[in-house]
Amino acid sequence: MGSLFGPDFPDTVGLAVSGGGDSMAMLVLAHNWARVWGVGLRVATVDHDLRDGSAAEAAMVAAECAQLGHPHDTLKWQSWDGQGNLQDAARRARLRLIGEWRADLRYVLMGHTRDDLAETFLMRVQRGSGVDGLAAMASRRDVPEGFTIVRPLLGMARADLRHYLHVLKMPWADDPSNDDPQFARVKVRQAMAALDLDTDRLADTAQALSLAREALQARALDVAGRVVHVQQGDVVLDRDGMAGVERETQLRLLAASVQYVASNPYRPRRAPLDSTLDTVLAGGTATLHGALLAAKGAQIVVTRELAAVAKLTAPSDEIWDNRWQIIGPHAPDLAIRALGDAITDCPDWRKTGLSRASLMSSPAVWRGQTLICAPIAGYNPVWTARIVADFQSFLVSH
Numbered sequence: 001m002g003s004l005f006g007p008d009f010p011d012t013v014g015l016a017v018s019g020g021g022d023s024m025a026m027l028v029l030a031h032n033w034a035r036v037w038g039v040g041l042r043v044a045t046v047d048h049d050l051r052d053g054s055a056a057e058a059a060m061v062a063a064e065c066a067q068l069g070h071p072h073d074t075l076k077w078q079s080w081d082g083q084g085n086l087q088d089a090a091r092r093a094r095l096r097l098i099g100e101w102r103a104d105l106r107y108v109l110m111g112h113t114r115d116d117l118a119e120t121f122l123m124r125v126q127r128g129s130g131v132d133g134l135a136a137m138a139s140r141r142d143v144p145e146g147f148t149i150v151r152p153l154l155g156m157a158r159a160d161l162r163h164y165l166h167v168l169k170m171p172w173a174d175d176p177s178n179d180d181p182q183f184a185r186v187k188v189r190q191a192m193a194a195l196d197l198d199t200d201r202l203a204d205t206a207q208a209l210s211l212a213r214e215a216l217q218a219r220a221l222d223v224a225g226r227v228v229h230v231q232q233g234d235v236v237l238d239r240d241g242m243a244g245v246e247r248e249t250q251l252r253l254l255a256a257s258v259q260y261v262a263s264n265p266y267r268p269r270r271a272p273l274d275s276t277l278d279t280v281l282a283g284g285t286a287t288l289h290g291a292l293l294a295a296k297g298a299q300i301v302v303t304r305e306l307a308a309v310a311k312l313t314a315p316s317d318e319i320w321d322n323r324w325q326i327i328g329p330h331a332p333d334l335a336i337r338a339l340g341d342a343i344t345d346c347p348d349w350r351k352t353g354l355s356r357a358s359l360m361s362s363p364a365v366w367r368g369q370t371l372i373c374a375p376i377a378g379y380n381p382v383w384t385a386r387i388v389a390d391f392q393s394f395l396v397s398h
Contacts (some may be wrong), residue, residue, distance in 0.1 A: 024170055222254075243281060255273055
């Protein structure tokens with residue numbers, strides 16, 4: 001905790017405690033640390049309500065927190081529609097619920113262990129992940145939900161934490177899904193045991209790849225300073241500059257450009273990203289991940305795809321598309337939507353130097369069906385629009 005926070009510890013940190021052995025051990029360890037350093041703890045348990053016993057496990061965590069003297073809240077997830085990947089949906093729900101629960105907390109501890117590093121590494125090998133996917137999960141990570149995940153147990157083995165709980169006679173719950181082979185992580189865990197794979201060696205490999213990832217990120221950031229600039233929300237890449245660097249850096253810059261323009265925390269998959277890079281370097285046009293990419297002379301321009309924002313609306317005083325802020329005289333009957341076909345009402349749009357596609361997906365202020373302002377297109381510039389994220393900072397964090 002000292003290396004993760006020191007020397008200035010926060011006044012209070014949050015803990016995500018499921019009731020499993022890893023998170024219960026984290027609760028006790030954090031309790032002892034917090035008493036020494038005068039740090040407050042707030043605890044949350046996400047009850048996914050997917051099986052019998054989940055409510056009892058949340059109650060067990062609440063009871064232990066009461067004995068230790070820490071406030072506890074149970075967060076219930078009841079919105080899964082049965083579609084898609086259950087574990088991925090549950091993970092996203094956990095982050096969303098914790099983000100809503102945390103209030104002003106910046107840090108939330110999670111109980112990932114050295115075993116999790118090894119299992120995740122093998123799962124991503126199976127998926128064909130590159131360096132970023134195979135690199136070890138970070139001990140600290142900012143998430144789009146507005147907080148920082150802190151993982152203080154990454155150096156500890158699951159068996160050691162169980163032994164610690166045994167010695168202290170602390171309760172924990174074993175989730176039956178941890179033995180269900182329909183889940184990829186359980187299959188990997190069972191395969192590791194059957195093949196007698198060394199958990200420490202796998203985890204060390206993932207950690208080594210983290211160092212490689214840092215070097216690749218630094219290279220991409222250096223190149224970005226020379227070949228990338230942002231123009232009214234679009235990312236513009238120099239084609240010749242891009243062609244002169246190694247493939248890995250090209251892919252990183254293109255992926256970051258797409259994520260930035262599309263406000264997407266997740267990187268595009270490798271195969272479509274590869275294909276799109278080839279297309280735009282050869283002078284073509286493509287769509288990817290909610291972005292439109294087009295080669296225009298010596299430039300590659302990445303802009304928002306209109307279809308991705310055509311139905312997106314927000315009050316005029318809120319952030320639109322997770323990245324645009326409108327500054328001007330707000331009113332309850334004003335909303336932000338994409339400019340779309342109303343570009344025909346903007347006589348000066350060609351003077352902006354931006355493409356028609358870029359302007360059609362830009363934010364506009366509407367009152368009902370009446371266009372009031374299109375700040376990027378130069379229509380009634382009483383309002384202005386600005387991007388809330390800097391590209392260089394985005395590249396570093398993604």
